[in-house]
Amino acid sequence: MAKDIPKTDQVSVNVNDLTANAGCLGLMGFGMTTVLLNIHNAGFFPLNTMILAMGIFMGGLAQVVAGIMEWKKNNTFGMTAFTCYGFFWLSLIVIWLFPEKLGEAGAPTAGAMAAYFFMWGLFTLVMFIGTLKSNRISQVVFGSLALLFFLLTATKATGSATIGMITGYVGIFCGFSAIYDALSQVLGEVYGKQGGH
Secondary structure (H helix, E strand, O other): OOOOOOOOOOOOOOOOOOOOOOOOOHHHHHHOOOOOHHHOOOOOOOOOOOOOOHHHHHHHHHHHHHHHHHHOOOOEEEEHHHHHHHHHHHHHHHHHHHOOOOOOOOOOOOHHHHHHHHHHHHHHHHHHHHHHHOOOHHHHHHHHHHHHHHHHHHHHHHOHHHHHHHHHHHHHHHHHHHHHHHHHHHHHOOOOOOOOO
């Protein structure tokens, strides 16, 4: 007969998280890249390697890094948002750079790109619902981003230059909202305040 194993006392331990706020990096990567792409969408300059480089490094890799850091902080929302949007940027760059070099796949049609942006809009709309329990600036960022994706969908579906231009201005607003959120948190930490919210 097995001996009774004595119950051990449970000890509660408080762990002080000393890691940096990864959200600032993710928001800056997202915000700056979104502003620059949408200045193009608004018609101020053509698509160029500056946007591609920002899409790969700040829009893509910086957000993926931020997402991994948010995972370590047990922040499911931040991990999902930054990692997904980081890979969105990387997938968009692949679509732009390699349409004829991926076997039989070829370049996407306007209808295919409309479906692509619609799926991202749907994902963002659900993420926006998650921000309703968060702060106002997060609601602005995700709400305007959902609108941006649906406007991109409409632009591809209709071919309308006017909708495309409106999309650009919405994207500029969205990107600067994310930049504001990031920098208010950075400066809030520097000056010992809760930033941006």
